Amino acid sequence: QSVLTQPPSVSGAPGQRVTISCTGSSSNIGAGPDVHWYQQLPGTAPKLLIYGNSNRPSGVPDRFSGSKSGTSASLAITGLQAEDEADYYCQSYDSNLTGYVFGTGTKVTVL
Amino acid sequence: EVQLVESGGGFVQPGGSLRLSCAASGFTFGDYAMSWVRQAPGKGLEWVSGLSGSGLTTYQPESVMGRFTISRDNSKNTLYLQLDSLRAEDTAVYYCAKARGAVVISYYFDYWGQGALVTVSS
Numbered sequence: 001q002s003v004l005t006q007p008p009s010v011s012g013a014p015g016q017r018v019t020i021s022c023t024g025s026s027s028n029i030g031a032g033p034d035v036h037w038y039q040q041l042p043g044t045a046p047k048l049l050i051y052g053n054s055n056r057p058s059g060v061p062d063r064f065s066g067s068k069s070g071t072s073a074s075l076a077i078t079g080l081q082a083e084d085e086a087d088y089y090c091q092s093y094d095s096n097l098t099g100y101v102f103g104t105g106t107k108v109t110v111l
Numbered sequence: 112e113v114q115l116v117e118s119g120g121g122f123v124q125p126g127g128s129l130r131l132s133c134a135a136s137g138f139t140f141g142d143y144a145m146s147w148v149r150q151a152p153g154k155g156l157e158w159v160s161g162l163s164g165s166g167l168t169t170y171q172p173e174s175v176m177g178r179f180t181i182s183r184d185n186s187k188n189t190l191y192l193q194l195d196s197l198r199a200e201d202t203a204v205y206y207c208a209k210a211r212g213a214v215v216i217s218y219y220f221d222y223w224g225q226g227a228l229v230t231v232s233s
């Protein structure tokens with residue numbers, strides 16, 4: 001069972017803005033480690049979407065943005081597009097588990 | 112172009128063993144830590160092992176400690192994962208991933224392989 005909690009699903013119409021929360025604790029996000037986000041399209045490997053809380057790798061559209069505050073982090077997708085339908089995972093480090101942890105995952109559906 | 116190609120997946124009975132390989136190209140392999148991340152059918156991602164670029168420092172969650180062994184051969188640009196005492200709950204797609212970051216606790220995985228399916232069943 002993951003120590004980072006995400007909503008199972010979020011949905012929105014094309015062009016809308018959706019946000020995905022990633023809730024942790026004082027042993028992971030709240031302890032300082034960065035939060036990163038991955039996008040997994042159906043049947044494919046995860047792809048890095050956001051690193052270091054809010055940085056986008058080259059090639060990732062600026063429609064995707066990340067933030068971190070306290071023991072939580074968020075991923076926002078603005079101008080939602082059909083191609084954004086995928087599973088999204090947050091990731092950080094947990095000092096109690098002494099290892100990397102992923103969020104429970106969120107399925108984004110474009111209505 | 113960075114490429115990570117896993118191999119060695121397959122079907123194995125409970126209690127059996129398997130060795131996964133991950134052939135890397137497109138970057139200086141020995142300069143980067145690497146990890147294995149697995150995904151059970153229909154489930155989320157789970158980090159299962161990490162190894163420093165030199166191969167001297169290993170990181171693992173307690174759930175696999177003593178059963179999984181991560182190693183690397185920097186002369187062959189290859190990462191390995193030895194899976195022993197396999198259980199049905201180890202059934203998953205195993206991805207190798209290149210790690211990056213300023214400090215270990217803030218590492219992220221910037222490139223992933225296509226995955227290797229391991230099925231544990233009698």
